[in-house]
Amino acid sequence: MTGSLRIVGLGPGDEALVTPQVSKALDDATDILGYTPYVARIAPRAGLTLHASDNREELARAKAGLEIAARGGRAVIVSSGDPGVFAMASAVFEAVEGEPQWHDLDIRVLPGITAMLAAAARIGAPLGHDFCAINLSDNLKPWALIEKRLKLAAEADFAIALYNPRSASRPDGFARALDVLKEAGTGDRLIVFARAVSSPQERIEVYRVGDAPAERVDMRTLVIVCNSATRRAGRWLYAPRRVS
Numbered sequence: 001m002t003g004s005l006r007i008v009g010l011g012p013g014d015e016a017l018v019t020p021q022v023s024k025a026l027d028d029a030t031d032i033l034g035y036t037p038y039v040a041r042i043a044p045r046a047g048l049t050l051h052a053s054d055n056r057e058e059l060a061r062a063k064a065g066l067e068i069a070a071r072g073g074r075a076v077i078v079s080s081g082d083p084g085v086f087a088m089a090s091a092v093f094e095a096v097e098g099e100p101q102w103h104d105l106d107i108r109v110l111p112g113i114t115a116m117l118a119a120a121a122r123i124g125a126p127l128g129h130d131f132c133a134i135n136l137s138d139n140l141k142p143w144a145l146i147e148k149r150l151k152l153a154a155e156a157d158f159a160i161a162l163y164n165p166r167s168a169s170r171p172d173g174f175a176r177a178l179d180v181l182k183e184a185g186t187g188d189r190l191i192v193f194a195r196a197v198s199s200p201q202e203r204i205e206v207y208r209v210g211d212a213p214a215e216r217v218d219m220r221t222l223v224i225v226c227n228s229a230t231r232r233a234g235r236w237l238y239a240p241r242r243v244s
Contacts, residue, residue, distance in 0.1 A: 003069035005105060007089045009082040009112020010041060014198035017113050025076050025110055031068050033061050034078035034088070042078070056139070058091040066095055066102050081114040086135045086163050115222040116161040119194030122204055124236030126192060126226050129243060131159035136166075136173055143173075147180050154184035159230070159239055162223035166214065174223075175214035181225060182210055190226040190237060193217055206237065 006025040011017035026032065031049045032042050039052040053061050061077065068075040079087035089109045096102045120127045132153050138146060153160050166174040181189075187210030195203040195218070205216065209225060217223060230239045 002106065003072040004074050005065050005069040005092070005107045006074075006076045006110055007065075007083045007092050007107070008076055008078055008110040009084075009087070009114075010038060010078055010080055011113040012081060012115050012118040012198045013196065015041075017118065017198060019110070019112065022110050022112060026078075028074055029076040030073045031065070031075045032078060033065050033068075033075065038078045038080055058088060059095055062088065062092040062095040065092065066099075066105065069105050069107070070102065079112070081116075082112045083109055084111065085114050085116070085133065115163070115194075115197060116224070118197045119161075119192065119204075119222040119224060122194060122197055122202075123192050123206070123224070124233065125238040126190075126224050126230055127159050127161070128239040128241055129159065129227060129229070131161065131227075131239075133161040133163060135163045136177055137164040137170065138173070143176075146177070150177055150180045151184050154181050154186045154225070157227050157229075159227045160225040162225065164219055165217045165221055165223050167219050174217055178209065178212055178214055186225065186228075189228055190230055192224040192226070192237070193221055194224065195221040197222065 008022045008025055026042060029048060031051060032039060033051040035055045036052040039050050042050060044050065051064065065075040065077045077088050077092065081087065083089040116133055134149050134153065136146060189209045191207050191209045191212050193205040193216055226237060227239055229243050230237055
């Protein structure tokens with residue numbers, strides 16, 4: 001029996017935003033592995049084993065999925081959004097790198113709609129010109145590096161999508177990020193707080209960076225710092241594609 005591993009993105013929350021390719025992989029799976037809230041989105045069925053685990057067990061989860069595939073199972077590792085954006089695809093290939101017996105396994109990454117793209121679509125087209133994405137969590141990289149990237153992205157006038165802005169263990173991180181952005185001269189730029197996009201708890205708010213209330217965001221919030229050319233069109237925001 002030939003096993004396989006699929007690393008898939010479940011999108012931002014709405015089941016209608018899960019791709020048909022991902023849905024088929026879930027239907028064909030013998031085992032589904034992932035962070036507990038993501039695995040909870042998968043309906044139990046006969047012949048399927050669900051393996052839920054803590055968010056910080058990424059490498060162990062990746063190895064478990066690879067071992068299932070090596071034994072002939074059809075393993076699927078789930079992430080929210082897209083698995084290649086601050087998610088499980090990197091962890092899987094980190095696990096594969098030093099283990100030659102896994103190099104020839106049938107592994108595929110199946111993309112999903114990211115929180116960044118879902119949030120941008122809700123407000124218009126704030127990512128219509130050059131943009132970047134920065135993860136504000138300092139669990140896997142030092143704060144000094146986050147601060148450097150924020151400063152340089154702001155000075156380059158990128159639109160910036162900020163992931164994981166504020167958590168219970170990092171209550172002051174987003175306020176610090178806002179200070180860095182303001183010091184880089186972005187105080188007048190528009191900033192979007194997009195919480196739980198595509199779910200019943202969705203909330204979209206627009207501020208200026210200089211007035212943005214840091215306490216309004218949490219781990220379910222995707223933040224978009226618009227570039228300086230971003231314009232309003234009624235209730236919509238867009239970044240013109242032509243910039244002089």
